Amino acid sequence: MDERALAQPIETIPAPSRFRNPIGKYKIRRSPACNGCGRCIECCPSGVHQRIGKKLARPQDYRCRGFACKQNPFYCIDQCPRKALKLALNPLAEAMGDYRWTADLIISTWQQAETGELPAGDIEYEVGDAGGGFDQMRFIFHAAGAKIPPEKISTSIELNKRDDGRPSVRIEVPFYGGGMSFGSVSLPTIVARAKAAKIWNTFTCTGEGGYPEVLVPYADHVITQVATGLFGVREHTIQRAKIVEFKYAQGAKPGLGGHLLGDKVTPAVAQMRESIVGNALFSPFPFHSVYSVEDHKKHVDWIKHINPRALVSVKVSTPTDVDMVAVGSYYAGAHIIHLDGSYGGTGAAPDIAKKNIAMPIEYAIPKVHKFLINEGIRDNITLIASGGIRTAYDIAKAIALGADGAVTGTAELVALECLRCGNCESGRGCARGIATTDMKLSNLIEVEWGTQRIVNLFTSWRTQLVEILSRLGMRSIKELVGRTDCLKHLDYTNDVVMKAAL
Amino acid sequence: MPKKYTIKTKITPPRFTPMGKSGIVDFSEDCARCQTCAKDACIFNVYTNRNFDSTQLADSIDYLCKNCFRCVQSCKKGLISKSINPEYLRMGDHYWTPDIISCNWYQSETGKIPVSGAGYRGKFAGKGFDDMWTDMSEIVRPTRDGIHGREYISTTIDLGKKPPLLKFDEKGALISETLPLIEIPLPMIFNVSPFGEVSEKVVIAMAKAAQVLTTLMFIPEENLTPSLTPYLNCLVPQIAAKGERLPGEIIKGCRMVELLYTSEWEKTCLSIKEINPQVLISLKIPFNYHATELTAALALQGVEIIHLYADLQGNSIDDAHPRFIKDLTRDIHLRLVDESLRDKVTLLVSGGIAMAEHVAKAIICGADGVILDLPLLIALECRLCKKCLRGLPCPVKIGNINIGWATQRIMNLMAAWRSQLLEVLGAMGLREVRRLRGEMGRAMLFQDLEQEIFAPLFGQRIQE
Numbered sequence: 001m002d003e004r005a006l007a008q009p010i011e012t013i014p015a016p017s018r019f020r021n022p023i024g025k026y027k028i029r030r031s032p033a034c035n036g037c038g039r040c041i042e043c044c045p046s047g048v049h050q051r052i053g054k055k056l057a058r059p060q061d062y063r064c065r066g067f068a069c070k071q072n073p074f075y076c077i078d079q080c081p082r083k084a085l086k087l088a089l090n091p092l093a094e095a096m097g098d099y100r101w102t103a104d105l106i107i108s109t110w111q112q113a114e115t116g117e118l119p120a121g122d123i124e125y126e127v128g129d130a131g132g133g134f135d136q137m138r139f140i141f142h143a144a145g146a147k148i149p150p151e152k153i154s155t156s157i158e159l160n161k162r163d164d165g166r167p168s169v170r171i172e173v174p175f176y177g178g179g180m181s182f183g184s185v186s187l188p189t190i191v192a193r194a195k196a197a198k199i200w201n202t203f204t205c206t207g208e209g210g211y212p213e214v215l216v217p218y219a220d221h222v223i224t225q226v227a228t229g230l231f232g233v234r235e236h237t238i239q240r241a242k243i244v245e246f247k248y249a250q251g252a253k254p255g256l257g258g259h260l261l262g263d264k265v266t267p268a269v270a271q272m273r274e275s276i277v278g279n280a281l282f283s284p285f286p287f288h289s290v291y292s293v294e295d296h297k298k299h300v301d302w303i304k305h306i307n308p309r310a311l312v313s314v315k316v317s318t319p320t321d322v323d324m325v326a327v328g329s330y331y332a333g334a335h336i337i338h339l340d341g342s343y344g345g346t347g348a349a350p351d352i353a354k355k356n357i358a359m360p361i362e363y364a365i366p367k368v369h370k371f372l373i374n375e376g377i378r379d380n381i382t383l384i385a386s387g388g389i390r391t392a393y394d395i396a397k398a399i400a401l402g403a404d405g406a407v408t409g410t411a412e413l414v415a416l417e418c419l420r421c422g423n424c425e426s427g428r429g430c431a432r433g434i435a436t437t438d439m440k441l442s443n444l445i446e447v448e449w450g451t452q453r454i455v456n457l458f459t460s461w462r463t464q465l466v467e468i469l470s471r472l473g474m475r476s477i478k479e480l481v482g483r484t485d486c487l488k489h490l491d492y493t494n495d496v497v498m499k500a501a502l
Numbered sequence: 503m504p505k506k507y508t509i510k511t512k513i514t515p516p517r518f519t520p521m522g523k524s525g526i527v528d529f530s531e532d533c534a535r536c537q538t539c540a541k542d543a544c545i546f547n548v549y550t551n552r553n554f555d556s557t558q559l560a561d562s563i564d565y566l567c568k569n570c571f572r573c574v575q576s577c578k579k580g581l582i583s584k585s586i587n588p589e590y591l592r593m594g595d596h597y598w599t600p601d602i603i604s605c606n607w608y609q610s611e612t613g614k615i616p617v618s619g620a621g622y623r624g625k626f627a628g629k630g631f632d633d634m635w636t637d638m639s640e641i642v643r644p645t646r647d648g649i650h651g652r653e654y655i656s657t658t659i660d661l662g663k664k665p666p667l668l669k670f671d672e673k674g675a676l677i678s679e680t681l682p683l684i685e686i687p688l689p690m691i692f693n694v695s696p697f698g699e700v701s702e703k704v705v706i707a708m709a710k711a712a713q714v715l716t717t718l719m720f721i722p723e724e725n726l727t728p729s730l731t732p733y734l735n736c737l738v739p740q741i742a743a744k745g746e747r748l749p750g751e752i753i754k755g756c757r758m759v760e761l762l763y764t765s766e767w768e769k770t771c772l773s774i775k776e777i778n779p780q781v782l783i784s785l786k787i788p789f790n791y792h793a794t795e796l797t798a799a800l801a802l803q804g805v806e807i808i809h810l811y812a813d814l815q816g817n818s819i820d821d822a823h824p825r826f827i828k829d830l831t832r833d834i835h836l837r838l839v840d841e842s843l844r845d846k847v848t849l850l851v852s853g854g855i856a857m858a859e860h861v862a863k864a865i866i867c868g869a870d871g872v873i874l875d876l877p878l879l880i881a882l883e884c885r886l887c888k889k890c891l892r893g894l895p896c897p898v899k900i901g902n903i904n905i906g907w908a909t910q911r912i913m914n915l916m917a918a919w920r921s922q923l924l925e926v927l928g929a930m931g932l933r934e935v936r937r938l939r940g941e942m943g944r945a946m947l948f949q950d951l952e953q954e955i956f957a958p959l960f961g962q963r964i965q966e
Contacts, residue, residue, distance in 0.1 A: 019575035058580060092574065095524040095584040098623035132626025248640050252621060255638035255929025285928070286640060296641050319638045320946055328642050342635070343622040350615050351605075352922045354622040356859050357929050358638050359946050363955045388621065410621050421569045423546075424619025431545045431570035435619060441545065484959040492960035 010199060012116030012459050015452040017062070018417060018444065024062025025107050025123050027090040028076075034084035043074040046120065061090075062107075065121030099130045100343060101410070101420050105390060109457065113415035116456035118464070126393040133343075133362035134394050136490045141471045150466045154476045157405050159243070159382050160311050160335050167309055169242055172201040173462050174405035174477045175395055177412055178340075178386055179225045179247065179315075181209025182232075183260050183269040183281075184347040184424070185413075185435050186442035192450025193412060194218040199451070200458050205245060208258065208283055210272035211237040223313065226303065228257065229283035231273040235306060244303045245313040245338065248286065251387035252345020254317030254358040258283030259348075261425055266437045297332035304333065311335040313384070318342060318364040323371035330372070330381045338407060339364050341387030346409040347435065348425030361387045362401065369402025369482055392464035402482045415457040416450050506654055507687045509715060509917035511613025514910045516883050518898050519555045520607050521590045522564035523600070526573075527583045539573035539582060549573070558897075594886045597630070597815040602856050603880055606915060610881035613914035615858075615921045630816060630826050630854070631863050633948035639931035655927050656934040657920055659689045659871050661718075661758065662782050663806050664845045682780045682806075684718070684757055688920060689871040689935050690861060691738075692719035693852060695879045696814070697891050699901035702727055707908035708878055709733035714909065715916055720760055720809075720873065723748060731755075738784065741770065750777050758782040760809060763796075768803075784809045784850065788819040789830045797834050801847040809850045810834070814876065816854020827854050828867050835868020835940050844940075858922035868940040881915045882908050 016022070028048065036056055040049040046063040049056060067087065069075050077085050097103035108125035112118065118125060127135045159169040177193050184207065191214055197204040198221045205223040206215070210232020215222050224241035226233050228248075238244055249255060260269075262280040270277045290296050300312050313336035314329040316322065326337045341361025345354060365385050372378040385398040386407035395406045414420070418434050429436030433444025469477060472486055480486070488494040528539075540549035548566045555562065564587060574582045593600040605616050627633050662683040669678040692712050694700055705725050712719040713736045720738045721730070726748075730737065734755040739748055741761050753759060753774055761767055761774075763785050771783050784807035787796055797808055810831070817824035831851055838844040851864055852873035864872050876886070883898040890896055927935060930944055938944075952963055 017575075019572075021575045021577065021580045023571070023575065091585050092571075092583050094586050095569070096571075099625050100621065100623055130624075130626040135626065249638070255640070255931070256925055290641060293642055316640055317638060319640060319643075320944070321642060324642050325640060343626075345621045346619065348617050348619040350617050350922065350925055352615065352857075352859050353925055353929070354618075355624060356634075356636050356862075357926065359635050359951060360626065363951045366955050366959065413620065418620065419571055420620040420623075421571070422618035422620050422623075423568045423570060425617055428545055431543075431568070431572045487959070489956060489960040491964055492956065493962045493964060495961045496959060 010455065010459055012456055013452050014115055015449055015456060016114050017110070018449065022060070022062040022110075023090065023092055023096070023107065023419075024064060025090055025093055025104065025121075026061055026064040026066045027088050027092075028059040028061040028064055029086045029088070030056065030059060031084045031086065033082045034080075035082055037081060039079055039081060040076040040085065043076050043079045045074060049076065059085075062111075066123070068122040096419060098420070100128045100388065101390060101414070102129050106414055106419055109391075109411060109414045110417060112460035113417075113453040113457045116459040118460060126391055128390065130343075132491075133360050134388070134397050137362075137397050137487050138490065139393075139396070139400075139468060139472070140486055140488050145473045147470045148473060148475055150470055152475060153466045153469050154478075155462055155465050155469075157382075157477060161380050161382055162335050163380070164333075166311060166335070167242070169311055170201075171203065171405075173458060174399060174465070175389075175408055175458075175461070176202045176223075176405070177204035178346070178407040178409040179205035179207030179223070179227075179245065180346055180409065181207030181225075181260075182212050182272055183209040183264055183437060186430075186433060186437060186445065187212060187214065187268075188442055188445040188447045188450055189413075189416060189434050190215065191218075191447045192416070192445065192454060194222055195447065195451040196412075196454035196458065197221040199455050202458075203243060206232075206237075208232075208247060209260075209269070211240075212272065216240070225315075227283060228285060228287050229281065231275070231281070231283065238303060238310070239307045241307065241310055243311045243313055243336070244307065245315055245336075246299060246303070246334075247315045248290075249315070249317035249340065250345060250349070251317050251340035251342050251358060251361070252347070252349040253353045254319070254340075254342065255285055256350065256353055256357075257285040264429060264437050266439075269437055293328040293332060296328065300333045313338050315340055318358045318361065318387075320359070322359070322364050323368050326368045326372060326381075326383075327375055327377070330375075330377050334381065336382045336384055337368070338384040338386065339368060339403075340407075341385070344387030344389065344409055346413060346424075361385050361389075361398070365398055365401040365403050366484065373482075392461035393468075395461065396465055396468050396480065397487060399477060399480045400483050400487050402484075404478075404481055411457065412454055415453045416445060417453075507657070509613075509913055509920060511914050511917045512910055513613075514611055514907060514914060516607065516611060517903075517907075518883060519558055519560040519562055520565050520604065520883070521593060521600075521885065522567065522587055523590050523604065524567070524569065524584050525561070525564040525587045526567060527585055529581045529583075532579055532581055534579055536578055538576050538578055543572040543576040545570075545572070595815070597854065598856055598876065598886050603886060605857070606877055606880045607883065609918035610911040610915040613917045615918050615925070627948040631828055631857075631860050634828070634863055634866075635946040636862060636866065636926055636930065637944040637946065638929040643931060653933065655924050655932070656936075657689060657923055657927075658685055658687050658934065659936060660685050661784075661807055661848050661850075661870070663804075663847065666845070682782050684782060686717045686871075688715060688717045688916065689865060689923075690916065690919065691717055691850065691871060691873045692878055693873045693875045694719075694721055694725055695875045697888060698879045698884055699890055699896045699899075700725070701901035702729060703903055703905055704882065704900060704908065706730065706733075707882075707903065707905045708912060709737060710905065710909045711912035711916070712736045714913060718758060726752070740786070741774075753777045753781060756781055758784060758807070760784040760786055763787040763800075782806050786811060788812075789825075789827060789851075789853070790818045790821050793818070793830060794834050794837050797847075797849075798837050798841055798843065801838055801843040802841070805847060807848040807850060809852065809873065811873075812851070812853030814853060827851055828863060831864060831867040831869050832942065838868075839940065858919040859926070861919060862923055862926040862938065863945070865935060865938045866941055866945045868942075870936075870939055877915060878912055881911045 093103035104124040193204040208227035219240045223243040260281040314334040315338040342358040385403040389406045424435035428438040738758045786809045789812040812827040816827040851869040
C-alpha cells in the first residue's frame with residue numbers, strides 16, 4: 001500500500017456544539033443601538049452574526065477571532081455604523097481550565113472537533129501553562145531548506161517491529177485511543193471512539209470493562225485490554241483482536257488499583273463484568289500472578305497462544321526503573337511497550353497519585369528510548385507514549401523525544417465537549433454525558449455526532465503533524481523519532497551539538 | 503499480626519458556608535422562569551438545594567456548584583455565567599494556597615481522599631515539596647496491594663532510641679536494658695497552632711482526637727489546664743525555655759515531654775528523668791544553618807527525640823538564605839546515617855506540612871514522623887485570614903466550636919491523610935511506613951531528572 005497519501009480522503013463534516021450556548025474565548029455584546037442593518041452579517045467570515053427573521057440573533061461569539069481580527073477590513077466592531085458592538089475576553093474562560101489544560105486549549109480543541117481545522121485568531125492550541133515538560137519545548141524550524149509538499153508526507157506507523165511472523169499492523173496516524181472502560185464512560189462515547197478509529201484506520205481500546213457487543217463491527221480497530229481485575233475478559237474477546245493490551249498500571253494511579261463506584265455499576269455494566277448491580281468493583285494492583293519478568297513472560301505467552309495473530313502491547317506506568325521494565329517487556333515478547341506518564345488519565349483517580357506518583361512522560365520517553373538503543377533492541381519494539389498528550393504538538397514532541405507514537409485519552413473526551421470539571425466519579429457521573437452510565441445522561445451524546453467530532457479533531461491533528469514534518473523537511477513521521485535536535489527547551493541553553501540522527 | 507488500625511469517619515458538615523472557588527453570575531432581570539437550569543441542566547441539584555446564608559451573605563451555590571457548566575450552556579437566554587471568586591483567591595498565602603485549604607476542608611468534612619477525573623491539573627513541578635515525585639513498583643519489583651485491605655500496611659512509628667542490639671542470657675531471657683519507646687499508629691503528631699482562636703474547647707477537641715487516634719499532641723505549658731488531665735497520656739507538655747517547671751505529678755502522668763533547646767537542656771533533662779525515668783524527652787531545635795551539626799552532636803549525646811521546627815511555610819529559621827524543610831531533613835538524615843547515629847534518635851519535623859503528600863515526602867527525606875499545626879485549625883474551618891492576630895473576631899468563630907464536632911473533623915482529616923499515605927506506600931510496594939524513612943532511592947527529584955534526562959539533550963539549565 002502506498003504509505004504516503006491517505007488511503008482515501010477523510011470527510012470533515014461540521015459538528016457544532018450540542019449546547020445552546022457554546023463557549024468561546026471572546027464575548028461580543030450587541031447594544032440596543034443596533035438597528036438591524038446587517039452590516040456585521042456581511043462582514044464576518046466566521047459566521048458570528050446571523051439573522052433570525054428580521055432580528056439579529058445573539059452573536060455566535062464562540063466563533064469570533066477576537067482582537068487579532070482588528071487588522072482585517074471585515075472587523076465587525078469597526079464596521080458597525082451604529083457602533084453597537086463590543087468585543088471582550090469571555091469572563092467565563094477565567095473560571096475554566098487549569099495549568100495543564102488551559103481554557104485556550106479546551107476551547108481550541110472544541111473548535112477543531114467542530115470544524116476539523118485550527119481555530120482562526122490568536123487562541124493558543126499548541127501548549128498549556130504547566131511551566132515544564134512539553135509546555136516548555138518548542139520545535140526548531142529552520143527557515144532554509146525546502147518544505148516537503150504535504151501530499152508527499154506520511155504519518156503512518158507500523159506497530160509490529162518484531163519480525164516474528166505475526167501480521168503487520170499499520171495505522172494511518174501516529175496515535176490511537178487509550179483504554180476507557182464500559183462503566184467509566186458511556187456506550188455512545190465508546191462507540192463513537194471506535195467508529196472514529198475505524199475511519200482513521202487506527203485503534204481504540206476497550207479498557208477494563210469487557211467488550212460490548214456493539215463494538216464487534218469495529219473489531220479490527222479495537223484493542224482488547226486485559227487488566228488486573230480481568231473483568232469481562234473472555235477467550236473470544238482476545239481472539240477477535242489484532243492487538244491485546246496488558247494493563248499493568250495506569251499513569252494516573254500508578255501502583256494503585258481501579259475503583260468503579262457502586263453507583264456506576266448498572267445492570268448492563270454488571271452483566272458485562274459478571275458482577276452485582278450497585279456493588280463497587282475493585283480492580284486490584286498488581287496482577288497477582290505477576291511478580292517478576294518471568295511471570296510476565298508467561299502472561300504474554302498465554303495471550304500469544306490464545307490468539308496466534310495478535311500483537312501484544314504492555315501498558316506500564318513510569319517508575320524510576322521504567323527502562324528496565326521496558327527491556328523486560330521486550331524480552332517477554334511484547335510488540336508494543338506503552339508508557340503511561342503520571343499527568344494524564346481520564347477516569348477518576350486520587351489527586352495525590354496523579355500529582356506525585358511516578359514520573360512525567362517527558363522524562364520517561366527519552367530515558368527508555370536511549371536505553372533500548374543501548375540494548376540494541378530499539379528497532380524491534382514499538383514505543384508508545386501517553387499520559388498528558390493533549391495536542392498535535394504534544395504528539396510530535398513525544399515522537400521527537402523518542403516514541404514511535406502516542407495514545408490519546410482526555411483530548412478525545414474534550415472533543416466530545418468534556419470541560420474537565422473532574423466530577424467523573426460522583427453520583428450519576430458526568431453531567432455532560434461522557435463519563436457516565438446513567439441512561440438519561442448517556443443519551444446526551446449521539447454516536448454520529450461524537451464520531452464526527454473525534455474524526456474532525458484527528459483530521460486537524462494530522463494536518464498539524466504534516467505541517468510540522470513539512471517544515472522540518474521530513475517525509476515521514478518515522479524520521480522524527482528521537483530527533484531531539486529538532487526541539488529546544490525554553491529553560492535551557494540549547495547549545496548541545498547533536499550528532500545527526502542516525 | 504497486630505490488629506488493623508482504622509479511623510472512624512463520619513460526614514461532618516461545616517458550620518459556615520465554605521468559600522467557593524467560583525461564583526455563579528445570573529442576570530435574573532431577563533430570566534424567562536423556564537427553570538431549565540434548576541430542573542434540567544443541573545444533575546447535582548445545586549439549584550434545588552440553593553440557599554442564602556444571611557450571617558455571611560453567602561450564596562450556597564458558589565460552594566456546591568461542581569462547575570460542569572451545564573446551566574451556563576443550557577440557559578435559553580444565555581443569562582448564566584461563572585466567574586472566579588476573588589475572595590477565594592485571597593485566602594491563605596503563596597504556600598497555604600486556597601486549593602490546599604479547601605481541599606483540607608473537604609477531607610475534614612468527608613474523611614475521604616480527594617479524587618477527580620480527567621488527569622492532573624497543576625504545574626509540571628514547583629518549589630518546596632513540589633519538586634519531587636515518588637516511585638512505584640511494577641513487574642520487575644515486588645508490588646503490594648494495600649489499598650483495598652488485601653494486605654495490611656502499617657503506618658506505625660516508634661518514638662525513642664532503639665538499642666543497637668539485644669542481649670539474651672543462656673535461657674533466652676532478655677538481659678539488655680529496655681529503653682522507653684512509644685509506638686504511635688500514625689506518623690503524625692499534633693501541635694497547637696501558633697495563632698487562631700485557640701480556646702480551651704479547641705485544645706480539648708484536639709487532645710480528644712489525639713487520644714482516639716492514639717497519637718500524641720504537643721501542648722505549650724500555659725495551655726495545660728486541669729480540664730485536660732483526662733488526656734494526659736497523649737499530651738506532650740512543652741516546657742518553657744525560662745525554666746518554669748511543671749508540677750511533678752504532670753510529668754509522672756506523661757509519656758513524653760518537650761524541651762526547648764537552651765544551654766540548660768541537660769540539667770533540665772536530668773531533673774525530669776529523676777521524676778519520671780520512663781518519660782521520653784524531645785528536644786526542640788530550629789531548622790537553620792547549624793541544625794545538621796547540632797542534631798548530630800545531640801544524637802551523640804544520647805538525646806532520644808529531636809524535633810526540628812521550620813516556619814509555617816517550611817523554611818529554615820533566621821537564615822539569610824532560607825532552605826526548605828525537605829532539603830534540610832535530607833541533609834540531617836544522611837549525616838546521622840554517615841555517623842551511624844540514625845537509629846539512636848527519632849527525628850520529628852514541623853513547619854509547612856500542609857497536605858498528605860508532604861507527610862510521605864518528609865518521611866522519604868529522613869524524618870520519622872511529622873508534626874501538624876495549621877491543618878488541624880483548617881479542619882475547624884480556619885481560612886488563614888489571621889484576623890485573630892490583629893485582634894479581630896474569627897469569621898468562623900473557631901473558639902466556640904462544639905467539641906464533638908471538632909474532634910470528628912480532625913479525625914476525618916487524619917483518616918483521609920492516612921489513606922493517602924497508604925496509597926503512596928502501596929504503590930511503592932512497602933508494607934510499613936517505617937521502611938519509607940530515608941528511602942531517597944524511591945524518590946525522583948526534579949533537579950536530578952532534568953540533569954539526567956534533559957541536560958544531555960538541551961544543554962545547561964538556565965538558573966532563575
